[in-house]
Amino acid sequence: MSKDNSLNKKLNKIITETNGLSVFNTLELLCYEDLDNQESICIKDFIKKLKLFNNDELEIEELLQHPVGIAFYDFFKSFPLKYNEEHIHLTGSLSAEFIYPRLKKLLEGKSRDVYSQKIKNIYGENALPINSVKDVENLIVLKDGEKFSKYLDLLYLAKIILNTKQDHIDAAYHMANELYHKYNVGSIRLKFTLSRSTSDEKESILNEDLATEEDVVLGLYEGFENFRKEHPDFSYVLSPSFRKEANFFDNIKFKTKKESFEYQVNYLIEILEKYPFLQNVMKDIDTVGDEKNIYKKAHFETLKQGVRKLQYYGFKIRSHHGETFHTLKKGVQAVDNALNIWNIDTLEHGLSIGINPNYYFQRLLQKVLKLNQSSQPLGPKSMEFREIEEIPWNENNSTIRDKIISGIKLNEEEILEFTKIKFHTSIEIERYQHDVLNRIISKNIGVVGLPSSNLKLTTAIPDYKDHPFSWWEKKGIKLGIGTDNYITLNTNYIREMLIILFSDAYSLKITKLLMVACKENRRAYISNLLWKMNKR
Numbered sequence: 001m002s003k004d005n006s007l008n009k010k011l012n013k014i015i016t017e018t019n020g021l022s023v024f025n026t027l028e029l030l031c032y033e034d035l036d037n038q039e040s041i042c043i044k045d046f047i048k049k050l051k052l053f054n055n056d057e058l059e060i061e062e063l064l065q066h067p068v069g070i071a072f073y074d075f076f077k078s079f080p081l082k083y084n085e086e087h088i089h090l091t092g093s094l095s096a097e098f099i100y101p102r103l104k105k106l107l108e109g110k111s112r113d114v115y116s117q118k119i120k121n122i123y124g125e126n127a128l129p130i131n132s133v134k135d136v137e138n139l140i141v142l143k144d145g146e147k148f149s150k151y152l153d154l155l156y157l158a159k160i161i162l163n164t165k166q167d168h169i170d171a172a173y174h175m176a177n178e179l180y181h182k183y184n185v186g187s188i189r190l191k192f193t194l195s196r197s198t199s200d201e202k203e204s205i206l207n208e209d210l211a212t213e214e215d216v217v218l219g220l221y222e223g224f225e226n227f228r229k230e231h232p233d234f235s236y237v238l239s240p241s242f243r244k245e246a247n248f249f250d251n252i253k254f255k256t257k258k259e260s261f262e263y264q265v266n267y268l269i270e271i272l273e274k275y276p277f278l279q280n281v282m283k284d285i286d287t288v289g290d291e292k293n294i295y296k297k298a299h300f301e302t303l304k305q306g307v308r309k310l311q312y313y314g315f316k317i318r319s320h321h322g323e324t325f326h327t328l329k330k331g332v333q334a335v336d337n338a339l340n341i342w343n344i345d346t347l348e349h350g351l352s353i354g355i356n357p358n359y360y361f362q363r364l365l366q367k368v369l370k371l372n373q374s375s376q377p378l379g380p381k382s383m384e385f386r387e388i389e390e391i392p393w394n395e396n397n398s399t400i401r402d403k404i405i406s407g408i409k410l411n412e413e414e415i416l417e418f419t420k421i422k423f424h425t426s427i428e429i430e431r432y433q434h435d436v437l438n439r440i441i442s443k444n445i446g447v448v449g450l451p452s453s454n455l456k457l458t459t460a461i462p463d464y465k466d467h468p469f470s471w472w473e474k475k476g477i478k479l480g481i482g483t484d485n486y487i488t489l490n491t492n493y494i495r496e497m498l499i500i501l502f503s504d505a506y507s508l509k510i511t512k513l514l515m516v517a518c519k520e521n522r523r524a525y526i527s528n529l530l531w532k533m534n535k536r
């Protein structure tokens with residue numbers, strides 16, 4: 001037996017016999033097992049690296065690629081219950097192997113010039129020619145340093161190959177098959193765009209080629225059902241998603257965003273009435289897109305009536321909120337209004353209610369003072385600028401704000417005053433945040449955590465270990481895990497589990513993580529499955 005296999009076996013034995021302790025406890029006990037010299041060195045090396053990671057001195061990748069990290073991966077992959085993927089989008093979760101042959105057809109078809117031009121517009125002049133799976137992969141996977149706006153663009157290739165009903169059947173089956181076999185996922189909550197019609201030039205797709213809303217829904221249904229016939233333990237939820245940006249609608253067909261949304265709502269209800277079997281699988285909706293400009297009460301009014309109508313037809317409302325925001329306060333405000341005005345059942349991302357405001361504002365102070373003391377102004381588009389603008393200055397201290405913004409050095413007295421204002425601002429926001437958080441807990445609103453997506457796409461958290469998942473877990477929030485767009489983000493469900501686990505290696509118990517991932521609250525049952533794993 002190879003060394004790695006023996007290590008896997010020994011790790012599994014400890015996890016199963018201890019009923020899933022924290023990673024550190026598990027590894028500590030593993031050290032007392034009968035290990036050969038190499039194994040012992042390997043585990044000690046991992047423990048050392050885990051500590052460095054928790055100390056901000058090492059990248060998560062070094063843990064994930066480590067033999068012990070891989071042993072943990074294998075453990076989760078072979079766990080006998082399947083996982084619930086709570087947040088995955090269609091267009092960012094189709095592999096390059098799936099996209100390439102379909103794209104090739106388009107690029108050789110009658111509208112090749114239009115497609116070529118669109119691809120160049122989005123991905124740049126060098127994007128073409130596309131001659132292999134690898135070429136597609138290069139275009140659809142997010143590169144280091146690329147953030148949210150680029151990310152929405154990257155989904156374009158997957159969008160243009162999803163045209164007919166058959167395309168949607170194939171896509172759903174492909175996704176189910178990949179996730180089920182590769183990542184032990186047995187349940188998928190799929191977010192997909194019902195209507196792709198928009199007047200946004202960059203986003204619009206050749207209209208003659210578009211599948212109807214009905215084709216999209218029925219196609220996805222058929223694809224997943226086909227997979228379920230082969231694997232009866234597989235399940236799924238179709239979650240139509242609506243873009244929430246004020247300008248994202250077809251302004252030729254509709255006068256307002258409100259009108260366009262309500263048209264889609266009515267159409268969705270019509271589809272359900274026409275095909276009642278869909279009621280079992282299409283039970284919720286989501287709102288997606290760039291949410292930065294949607295935080296005030298008035299912003300939520302546009303979709304309010306449509307959302308309410310859906311609720312009366314039995315839909316649960318999920319919403320992407322608190323993921324990206326102009327300022328932390330606006331991020332909390334967005335969640336607050338989504339709760340109050342849309343009455344959401346589940347919050348997707350929710351970072352703004354997971355970031356510690358005292359930490360956040362201290363870092364702001366440090367960054368701003370560093371710039372100020374070297375006489376540098378704040379960039380008008382920077383997060384620092386927006387936060388400084390939003391602090392409630394008064395006539396006695398607003399000169400401090402002006403000096404910070406224009407890069408005029410503050411004196412000691414002014415620095416002290418700035419620190420005081422920062423202190424009170426962060427406490428105020430913390431109070432607001434906890435008020436919203438407590439409402440989430442008392443109303444049992446779900447929160448779905450998406451560590452890789454949050455780290456790669458936003459600047460809200462500095463590192464994986466700063467993701468609030470484990471903090472939320474301790475607060476008793478009903479949690480779920482998602483990968484968002486796992487192909488675009490170059491991740492997968494088990495990887496997300498490991499990121500969560502390694503990020504709180506001292507106190508998050510493996511069993512607890514399994515219970516969240518499997519949506520299984522019968523603890524004894526999980527213990528029994530662990531025990532059986534050991535015997536296999």
Ligand SMILES: [Zn+2]
Pocket residue numbers: 087089288320348484
């Ligand atoms: Zn998402």
